[in-house]
Amino acid sequence: MDWQAFEVSLKLALLTSVSLLPIGLALAYLLANSRFFGRELLEAAITLPLVLPPTVLGYFLLVGLDSNSFFGGLFVSLTGHSLAFSFTGLWFASIIYSLPFAVQPMLRSMESIAPEIREAAWCSGLSKWKTFFKIELPLAWPGIVTAMVLSFSHTLGEFGVVLMIGGNIAGETRTLSIAIYDSVLAFETAQAQSMSLILLGIALVSITLVFMFNRSRSRLVQL
Amino acid sequence: MLKVTLRQTKPIALDVNLHCNNGDILALVGPSGAGKSTVLRCIAGLHSSKTGQISCADHKWFDSETKTNLKPQQRRIGMVFQHYALFPHLTVFDNIRLAFSKQQQKNLDKVDDLLARVHLTGLAQRYPHQLSGGQQQRVAIARALAREPDVLLLDEPFSAVDRVTRRKLYLELNSLRRSLDMPIVLVTHDLDEAAMLADTMAVIHHGKTLQQGTPEQLMYQPDNVAVAKQVDVRNLFEGQIIKLDDRYQLRWHDITLELGPKEAIDHTQNVAWIISPAKVILHQRVRPSRGEQENPVTGQIVEMLTLRGITTVLVAVAEANNLVIQMDVSQHVAERNSLEKGQQITMSIIASAIHIMKK
Numbered sequence A: 001m002d003w004q005a006f007e008v009s010l011k012l013a014l015l016t017s018v019s020l021l022p023i024g025l026a027l028a029y030l031l032a033n034s035r036f037f038g039r040e041l042l043e044a045a046i047t048l049p050l051v052l053p054p055t056v057l058g059y060f061l062l063v064g065l066d067s068n069s070f071f072g073g074l075f076v077s078l079t080g081h082s083l084a085f086s087f088t089g090l091w092f093a094s095i096i097y098s099l100p101f102a103v104q105p106m107l108r109s110m111e112s113i114a115p116e117i118r119e120a121a122w123c124s125g126l127s128k129w130k131t132f133f134k135i136e137l138p139l140a141w142p143g144i145v146t147a148m149v150l151s152f153s154h155t156l157g158e159f160g161v162v163l164m165i166g167g168n169i170a171g172e173t174r175t176l177s178i179a180i181y182d183s184v185l186a187f188e189t190a191q192a193q194s195m196s197l198i199l200l201g202i203a204l205v206s207i208t209l210v211f212m213f214n215r216s217r218s219r220l221v222q223l
Numbered sequence B: 001m002l003k004v005t006l007r008q009t010k011p012i013a014l015d016v017n018l019h020c021n022n023g024d025i026l027a028l029v030g031p032s033g034a035g036k037s038t039v040l041r042c043i044a045g046l047h048s049s050k051t052g053q054i055s056c057a058d059h060k061w062f063d064s065e066t067k068t069n070l071k072p073q074q075r076r077i078g079m080v081f082q083h084y085a086l087f088p089h090l091t092v093f094d095n096i097r098l099a100f101s102k103q104q105q106k107n108l109d110k111v112d113d114l115l116a117r118v119h120l121t122g123l124a125q126r127y128p129h130q131l132s133g134g135q136q137q138r139v140a141i142a143r144a145l146a147r148e149p150d151v152l153l154l155d156e157p158f159s160a161v162d163r164v165t166r167r168k169l170y171l172e173l174n175s176l177r178r179s180l181d182m183p184i185v186l187v188t189h190d191l192d193e194a195a196m197l198a199d200t201m202a203v204i205h206h207g208k209t210l211q212q213g214t215p216e217q218l219m220y221q222p223d224n225v226a227v228a229k230q231v232d233v234r235n236l237f238e239g240q241i242i243k244l245d246d247r248y249q250l251r252w253h254d255i256t257l258e259l260g261p262k263e264a265i266d267h268t269q270n271v272a273w274i275i276s277p278a279k280v281i282l283h284q285r286v287r288p289s290r291g292e293q294e295n296p297v298t299g300q301i302v303e304m305l306t307l308r309g310i311t312t313v314l315v316a317v318a319e320a321n322n323l324v325i326q327m328d329v330s331q332h333v334a335e336r337n338s339l340e341k342g343q344q345i346t347m348s349i350i351a352s353a354i355h356i357m358k359k
Helices: A003-033 A039-051 A054-065 A070-079 A087-111 A115-123 A128-157 A160-166 A176-185 A189-220 B036-044 B092-097 B109-117 B133-146 B163-177 B191-197 B215-220 B225-230 B331-336
Strands: B002-008 B014-020 B025-029 B051-056 B059-063 B077-080 B151-155 B184-187 B200-205 B208-213 B236-244 B247-252 B255-258 B270-274 B280-282 B296-307 B310-317 B323-330 B344-349 B355-358
Touching (some): A003 A039, A003 A128, A003 A176, A003 A189, A039 A087, A054 A070, A054 A160, A087 A160, A115 B077, A128 A176, A128 A189, A160 A176, B002 B036, B014 B025, B025 B036, B025 B191, B036 B077, B077 B133, B092 B133, B109 B133, B133 B163, B163 B191, B200 B215, B200 B225, B208 B225, B225 B236, B225 B270, B225 B355, B247 B270, B280 B323, B296 B323, B296 B331, B310 B331, B310 B344, B323 B344
Antiparallel strands (some): B002 B014, B051 B059, B236 B247, B236 B270, B247 B255, B270 B355, B280 B344, B296 B344, B310 B323
């Protein structure tokens, strides 16, 4: 059992899902409440990681994060560190490829709030911010929890993009899924099995908890 | 007092002129899609028309000339939505308290006062889904009043409840309004509801206010045929005005009807005219009355319908090209005179109740 890889995976998944909370909320709010030119294109771009092969996404991210690229170069000039093959680069890439898993559930739950509820809040004197925190956020909470759990589980299990961006640096970019791959190649079946079972257990438990939460919530809040 | 003037051509055409005094209920009536709810949304600040003015209690809420357009939060409105739009994750108590201003937040007794006013004492800790439709509507009214608004806006508030509950809520609103010193605007497509509750009614059609007046004015003295049709006038016919010395008569096919002295006639050509079914008087066989000399018309009963003690009799008048005129008589009068389908009867069309309109 590669505990170091487990720690990297857990750290990456936690940081990614926490980072996706404000990013996902902002994007979901924008998509749910505004009509603007290019809205569909933005939604498609967010959904792209769902359908694109991880290697393709990984390739573009690798090119984008490279020190010779604009973004990668800017990061180097600001911090002195390279994004490619680093934990920070991996974190950034994870945010991109888990974006649809965060935005979609948040967007669906925000869209399910009847417009009159929002208007009733305004007519009751609540500012737009207060309406968001007191009305929209609590009502969209099941979608937000689902988004967090899905992006956590998805980041924990991602393989292709991690391999392309992070490589396989122990303690830095070597995640549990990469460690499983290495174990299988080295015929260390018992180790591969125990690590796979851990990933399976985490995914199953977290998604079951989401379903249980959403069911109890829908019993409480009926529109 | 609430004053509303709205004009725009797109996306929904609006040509609206309304006013409502404090303590009065103004009902906006008209068919679905006529723009009634849009007008209400404009008053609430949820929609803005291209041009116009909205003022309430001496505050200018909207003025296209000075580019004034206050947000709903700044307008001191109380709004009851069609499906109430209660916050489903909050208790009745919190639904109401959330609408309190900052100064009121600590005055929690006010929630109980408001609940008592809408007969919901003891339900403060319930969630909206644990309430009946009628109870939800009362919470929505309490929430609307929590802000101590300058105007109360009701968007089809009775459409989502059953008939029995609706009748109960009518009575409650009627008694509640006596304690409210603010204009109340009620949107409804139910004419009976409007006539029962409102002090004034405004007919809106294709986004335009056709007429504002008391329910009686709109029902019995509509300005034109369009208003008459919108308020579902039952006896609407065409005719010609005949001038005879200094008085006027109405020619209705082969029948000549005398007109009341008060009827101001400034159109001498073809006109439209109406008569309330209650002002068509049956010539009773058992007890003839002196009024029988007034505009007597004979016809054959083609249909009869009794509802809550009132029998509506449909009579085809041969001399008027078999046009059907409706007459309301009380059920016991219909029974005492043994009225039945196919029977020939004579009625009087009361001259003073004939209302003439431009065609």
